[in-house]
Amino acid sequence: MTPRSPDAGDVVRARAVTMSYGGVDVLHGIDLDIRRGEVFALLGPNGAGKTTTVEILEGFRRRSAGEVQVLGADPEHGDDAWRARIGLVLQSWRDHRRWQVGELLTHFASYYPDPRDPAALLSLVGLAEQAGQQVERLSGGQRRRLDVALGIVGRPELLFLDEPTTGFDPQARYDFHTLVERLAGEEGVTVLLTTHDLAEAERLADRIAMLVGGRIRACGTPAELARRAAARAEVRWTADDGTARHERTADPSRLVWELHRQAEGPIPGLEVRRPTLEDTYLHMVRREADGAESAVPEEATAV
Numbered sequence: 001m002t003p004r005s006p007d008a009g010d011v012v013r014a015r016a017v018t019m020s021y022g023g024v025d026v027l028h029g030i031d032l033d034i035r036r037g038e039v040f041a042l043l044g045p046n047g048a049g050k051t052t053t054v055e056i057l058e059g060f061r062r063r064s065a066g067e068v069q070v071l072g073a074d075p076e077h078g079d080d081a082w083r084a085r086i087g088l089v090l091q092s093w094r095d096h097r098r099w100q101v102g103e104l105l106t107h108f109a110s111y112y113p114d115p116r117d118p119a120a121l122l123s124l125v126g127l128a129e130q131a132g133q134q135v136e137r138l139s140g141g142q143r144r145r146l147d148v149a150l151g152i153v154g155r156p157e158l159l160f161l162d163e164p165t166t167g168f169d170p171q172a173r174y175d176f177h178t179l180v181e182r183l184a185g186e187e188g189v190t191v192l193l194t195t196h197d198l199a200e201a202e203r204l205a206d207r208i209a210m211l212v213g214g215r216i217r218a219c220g221t222p223a224e225l226a227r228r229a230a231a232r233a234e235v236r237w238t239a240d241d242g243t244a245r246h247e248r249t250a251d252p253s254r255l256v257w258e259l260h261r262q263a264e265g266p267i268p269g270l271e272v273r274r275p276t277l278e279d280t281y282l283h284m285v286r287r288e289a290d291g292a293e294s295a296v297p298e299e300a301t302a303v
């Protein structure tokens with residue numbers, strides 16, 4: 001593949017990234033390009049390799065092989081100036097329990113050259129009333145909002161959100177989605193979000209990469225992926241011997257016509273269905289769980 005120039009607008013560029021833990025391969029060659037200002041969702045079930053991928057991009061984990069550039073640098077060698085340009089909302093962050101919320105945010109703000117105003121930020125994430133409260137007394141959802149505030153206090157160019165809405169009630173989830181849209185839309189922040197919630201990915205992301213079993217199985221805009229999913233219709237019918245049959249085809253009219261001809265009349269139990277994106281995702285996840293990974297045809301790269 002011809003390397004693109006650094007000004008091509010890619011904030012993240014990964015090629016053939018692999019990862020093994022103690023000889024067990026969990027990433028099997030990930031290619032990823034994330035463009036400036038894009039909200040990119042890495043969607044996958046538990047254990048797919050989302051956190052591992054993100055930690056490699058953040059510079060917290062040493063990859064086994066492959067090339068990675070994030071904001072123009074290899075994350076394994078990112079310096080403090082590079083680190084100040086990225087924001088992290090991690091999955092489990094449990095320090096500073098005895099600090100007051102406002103104090104903690106002000107403390108973190110002091111690490112950055114051009115931080116957001118802590119009080120305004122607390123309002124933005126819906127924690128203004130908790131400014132004087134100890135971190136350990138926050139509810140799970142409030143804690144997560146504080147994590148988000150800490151992630152964006154330094155005005156990052158690139159924000160990593162690792163399963164950010166875990167534990168959010170519907171209102172908090174809605175508020176959070178609005179905040180991400182605002183950060184990306186109004187401030188041009190590039191966002192890499194991991195989630196196992198397809199609806200969340202569809203709602204927020206410009207592009208979605210489906211990571212299943214350490215491989216990217218499909219990547220595209222939500223509309224592209226939905227179109228691709230619907231391209232092969234599923235035809236179900238009942239055969240002469242009474243057994244249920246089904247077939248996936250790009251040309252359901254032809255199959256139905258052939259079945260009609262063979263049956264010499266109405267086809268018993270006929271059903272024609274266009275799969276949704278959710279059907280496709282669940283199908284990939286189930287095949288992986290059944291150990292049929294090599295048979296999954298949708299493998300793709302996110303470039």
Ligand SMILES: Nc1ncnc2c1ncn2[C@@H]1O[C@H](COP(=O)(O)OP(=O)(O)OP(=O)(O)O)[C@@H](O)[C@H]1O
Pocket residue numbers: 021022026044045046047048049050051052053196
């Ligand atoms: N430090 C580690 N040592 C050994 N195996 C690990 C380690 N971290 C992760 N794994 C394994 O790597 C695989 C991918 O894990 P990872 O946490 O990246 O998945 P994930 O997609 O983020 O999952 P989840 O949605 O559950 O957070 C899993 O099988 C996990 O058990």
